[in-house]
Amino acid sequence: MASPGQKVVLITGCSSGIGLRMAVMLAKDEKKRYHVIATMRDLKRKDKLVEAAGETYGKTLSLAVLDVCTDESVKQCIDSIKDRHVDVLINNAGIGLVGPVESIPIEEMKKVFETNFFGVIRMIKEVMPDMKKRRGGHIIVVSSVMGLQGVVFNDVYAASKFAMEGFCECLAVQLLKFNVTLSLIEPGPVHTEFEAKMIQEVKQRECPGADPDTVHYFKNVYLPSSLDIFEALGQTPDDIAKCTKKVIEASSPRFRNLTNPLYTPIVAMKYADETGGLSVHAFYHMLFNMGSLMHVSMTAMKYLTCGCLRSRTVSPN
Numbered sequence: 001m002a003s004p005g006q007k008v009v010l011i012t013g014c015s016s017g018i019g020l021r022m023a024v025m026l027a028k029d030e031k032k033r034y035h036v037i038a039t040m041r042d043l044k045r046k047d048k049l050v051e052a053a054g055e056t057y058g059k060t061l062s063l064a065v066l067d068v069c070t071d072e073s074v075k076q077c078i079d080s081i082k083d084r085h086v087d088v089l090i091n092n093a094g095i096g097l098v099g100p101v102e103s104i105p106i107e108e109m110k111k112v113f114e115t116n117f118f119g120v121i122r123m124i125k126e127v128m129p130d131m132k133k134r135r136g137g138h139i140i141v142v143s144s145v146m147g148l149q150g151v152v153f154n155d156v157y158a159a160s161k162f163a164m165e166g167f168c169e170c171l172a173v174q175l176l177k178f179n180v181t182l183s184l185i186e187p188g189p190v191h192t193e194f195e196a197k198m199i200q201e202v203k204q205r206e207c208p209g210a211d212p213d214t215v216h217y218f219k220n221v222y223l224p225s226s227l228d229i230f231e232a233l234g235q236t237p238d239d240i241a242k243c244t245k246k247v248i249e250a251s252s253p254r255f256r257n258l259t260n261p262l263y264t265p266i267v268a269m270k271y272a273d274e275t276g277g278l279s280v281h282a283f284y285h286m287l288f289n290m291g292s293l294m295h296v297s298m299t300a301m302k303y304l305t306c307g308c309l310r311s312r313t314v315s316p317n
């Protein structure tokens with residue numbers, strides 16, 4: 001249970017990756033300012049978290065079951081918290097989906113929206129009314145750079161994050177009136193199980209319904225380029241946890257928080273040309289013309305990233 005003066009932080013999806021590192025970093029806060037309720041849908045997957053939490057487990061970190069796709073699970077978890085009091089809600093749980101649209105069953109696409117979009121809304125609906133009553137609280141949503149700029153063959157995943165961004169843009173304004181803060185964390189590639197699952201998925205996906213050219217572009221052009229991008233630009237889950245801790249501790253937290261300065265030009269490009277042509281053609285060029293020549297546009301990406309743009313991200317350091 002939280003001690004007086006401690007902030008109660010509830011995080012979804014703590015069995016691996018970003019959620020796990022966020023939970024541990026906040027639980028290990030030197031000043032013991034947080035009591036972390038680290039949640040996961042299947043407690044059989046708790047060992048990595050418990051090991052990383054070390055002696056904070058049972059003190060500043062406790063575990064709870066929560067599946068963001070189930071109303072009862074969300075309600076049960078929040079009801080089990082003293083006075084249902086959550087100071088900081090971190091919506092981290094999420095799943096990816098890559099591949100040619102024509103080869104993915106609608107049911108699989110719905111699962112992505114059910115988790116990444118409705119899962120977050122389900123959490124917010126359960127926690128936000130108490131925050132509004134108390135006139136205080138902070139809701140954090142782990143979005144993605146793909147919530148701002150689509151990436152080829154990530155159509156449905158990007159759409160789920162775009163949807164979340166739109167939802168949050170609307171809600172942030174209302175919440176301001178209730179002294180409740182809403183912040184988006186927008187990482188680029190991060191080395192977690194997400195990446196491993198993506199590689200696995202691509203290898204296994206037979207792409208029924210997609211023509212041979214499309215399958216070739218997906219497997220032999222997109223995938224190697226995407227792996228290069230992960231290799232060259234990938235952050236660690238600790239980087240994202242540090243950025244998020246900074247956002248929680250800021251006196252006036254920003255609404256949007258890109259974690260990787262190397263992605264700032266990509267987002268800037270979108271706003272620099274309202275017709276959208278610049279982004280579409282630049283992505284086309286980077287993937288199909290520069291990809292095989294120089295292992296995608298790493299040089300271009302770095303060239304595009306100047307110091308002044310770096311200041312527009314929340315650096316982990």
Ligand SMILES: NC(=O)C1=CN([C@@H]2O[C@H](COP(=O)(O)OP(=O)(O)OC[C@H]3O[C@@H](n4cnc5c(N)ncnc54)[C@H](OP(=O)(O)O)[C@@H]3O)[C@@H](O)[C@H]2O)C=CC1
Nearest residue numbers: 013015016017018067068092093094144189190192193194
């Ligand atoms: N890695 C990356 O490159 C990036 C990731 N992100 C976002 O970061 C967030 C965390 O992903 P990351 O740590 O990388 O990936 P991981 O796959 O390592 O972690 C995802 C977590 O979400 C959990 N989860 C999935 N479905 C549910 C559910 N229905 N209810 C509760 N928990 C669930 C998983 O639990 P289980 O173990 O049970 O499957 C797991 O703990 C996601 O929202 C993702 O979209 C954003 C930008 C880049």
Ligand SMILES: CC1=C(/C=C/C(C)=C/C=C/C(C)=C/C=O)C(C)(C)CCC1
Nearest residue numbers: 144146151152188189225226229286287
């Ligand atoms: C930038 C870029 C590419 C890939 C970007 C990737 C792969 C981003 C992944 C982001 C993730 C994983 C976000 C998670 O939410 C391409 C298309 C290879 C080539 C063109 C430039």
